[in-house]
Amino acid sequence: MKSPLHLAKAHDLPAIGIEPMREGTDGEQLVSALGELRASTRSLAVMLDTCTKCGNCAEQCHSYLGTEDPFNIPAARADLMRRVYKRHFTAGGKVLGGFTGARDVDGETIERWLTYFYQCNECRRCAVFCPFGIDTAEITIAARHILSRLGIVPKFMQGIAANLQATGNNMGIGKPALLDSARFLEEEMKEETGLDIRIPVDEPGSDILYVPSSADFFTNVDTIIGAAKVFHVLGANWTVSSSALEAANFGLLFNLSIMRQHGQRLAAAAQAVGASMVVHGECGHGWRAARMCAEGAEGPAPFRLVHVLEYVCDSLSRLPLRKLPLRVTLHDPCNYARAGGIVEQPRAILRACVEEFVEMSPNGRENFCCGGGSGLLMDEMLDVRLRLGKKKAEQVAAVGQLDYLAIPCSICKAQLPPVMKHYGMPALEMGGVIDLVGKALNLGGNRT
Ligand code: SF4
Ligand code: SF4
Numbered sequence: 001m002k003s004p005l006h007l008a009k010a011h012d013l014p015a016i017g018i019e020p021m022r023e024g025t026d027g028e029q030l031v032s033a034l035g036e037l038r039a040s041t042r043s044l045a046v047m048l049d050t051c052t053k054c055g056n057c058a059e060q061c062h063s064y065l066g067t068e069d070p071f072n073i074p075a076a077r078a079d080l081m082r083r084v085y086k087r088h089f090t091a092g093g094k095v096l097g098g099f100t101g102a103r104d105v106d107g108e109t110i111e112r113w114l115t116y117f118y119q120c121n122e123c124r125r126c127a128v129f130c131p132f133g134i135d136t137a138e139i140t141i142a143a144r145h146i147l148s149r150l151g152i153v154p155k156f157m158q159g160i161a162a163n164l165q166a167t168g169n170n171m172g173i174g175k176p177a178l179l180d181s182a183r184f185l186e187e188e189m190k191e192e193t194g195l196d197i198r199i200p201v202d203e204p205g206s207d208i209l210y211v212p213s214s215a216d217f218f219t220n221v222d223t224i225i226g227a228a229k230v231f232h233v234l235g236a237n238w239t240v241s242s243s244a245l246e247a248a249n250f251g252l253l254f255n256l257s258i259m260r261q262h263g264q265r266l267a268a269a270a271q272a273v274g275a276s277m278v279v280h281g282e283c284g285h286g287w288r289a290a291r292m293c294a295e296g297a298e299g300p301a302p303f304r305l306v307h308v309l310e311y312v313c314d315s316l317s318r319l320p321l322r323k324l325p326l327r328v329t330l331h332d333p334c335n336y337a338r339a340g341g342i343v344e345q346p347r348a349i350l351r352a353c354v355e356e357f358v359e360m361s362p363n364g365r366e367n368f369c370c371g372g373g374s375g376l377l378m379d380e381m382l383d384v385r386l387r388l389g390k391k392k393a394e395q396v397a398a399v400g401q402l403d404y405l406a407i408p409c410s411i412c413k414a415q416l417p418p419v420m421k422h423y424g425m426p427a428l429e430m431g432g433v434i435d436l437v438g439k440a441l442n443l444g445g446n447r448t
Contacts, residue, residue, distance in 0.1 A: 060125050182240075259289050
């Protein structure tokens with residue numbers, strides 16, 4: 001299944017500090033970038049040295065199950081890099097070449113990397129079932145980073161990265177638009193509750209910097225409203241930052257230098273308002289990247305980093321929650337359950353907020369991906385990502401009648417509505433976990 005991305009290699013990369021692909025790019029740059037990563041990331045070499053082709057991973061990958069393309073089997077995907085690695089970095093591959101599976105780089109290699117490393121959601125489910133823990137998501141991250149070093153980056157990623165550079169958020173929201181939206185949402189909450197619940201922006205002397213998804217201010221507004229109500233009830237001294245309004249970090253998905261830049265942007269914003277705690281909003285891969293940056297090579301961050309689901313879970317005894325009359329199931333975002341240490345917290349919160357919480361199967365660390373993660377939300381990829389969402393639609397259908405599907409990640413919130421529609425699911429309300437907390441809070445106002 002050829003990727004539509006082969007037409008979308010590079011346009012305005014200089015704006016984000018990446019050199020566009022040169023005419024006549026051959027394998028030399030690719031091999032050199034792979035050599036650098038191999039030297040700096042020992043685990044990459046171990047994973048490339050290890051696969052026994054046992055086949056365990058094939059049936060565990062929703063990308064292969066949805067597309068039935070053999071190149072989407074995790075081991076086959078990893079082999080796209082493994083062959084080049086063997087040819088240039090192992091004694092056997094250098095001497096015996098193709099007999100060991102080694103292969104030189106040619107135009108087809110680059111085309112296949114672009115196609116199949118952009119049909120991997122970096123969900124890590126294959127790693128859970130591989131007897132050696134081979135993590136094809138890490139191989140995909142490395143491959144995309146290498147492609148970006150060659151100047152090959154899908155247009156969607158370029159646009160997001162350019163917005164991040166200019167405004168600090170994916171949607172390109174400037175401070176005036178942010179202030180307008182925050183005031184509008186405050187008025188909505190006043191009308192609903194009769195209370196003055198604030199969404200502070202760039203407030204100096206704040207204890208907490210809240211980093212939402214920028215989409216929460218325009219598309220997923222119930223999520224930021226839920227967070228604002230929680231902070232209000234707890235009497236928290238908090239703010240959002242107009243220069244770092246984005247939990248998502250697309251750098252993780254195509255270029256690790258850009259990931260680190262966004263990590264530094266969040267750290268600078270926390271320092272600017274004096275926050276000792278950064279509370280990260282509902283974004284899966286953003287949470288994974290934030291933890292990598294906060295615990296990364298530049299040393300531990302000078303603030304405590306917590307996810308909003310951890311923050312709310314730890315505060316449950318202080319939140320006046322009533323149970324909403326709903327039957328709810330939870331989709332575990334991959335980057336929470338398999339890369340972010342968040343499995344029990346959303347369950348504890350949902351049990352406190354709704355009358356009936358039911359699990360889908362499998363769940364937690366073994367949950368299937370929504371099919372939209374790792375930056376595949378681009379329009380060109382719609383056909384592919386609908387196929388990648390097939391397993392998730394089957395899981396939700398198997399739960400039976402539902403009132404609400406909890407999907408506490410911005411990417412899942414954009415991916416799952418079209419997936420459910422595509423697979424003929426009945427209309428179903430979907431949204432964040434924090435959205436439900438906001439609705440379940442008894443605020444003591446004259447209208448709640
Ligand atoms: S499960 Fe692991 S060892 Fe087996 S084929 Fe897949 S990646 Fe290779
Ligand atoms: S990380 Fe997920 S999408 Fe990628 S190969 Fe593994 S199971 Fe498939």
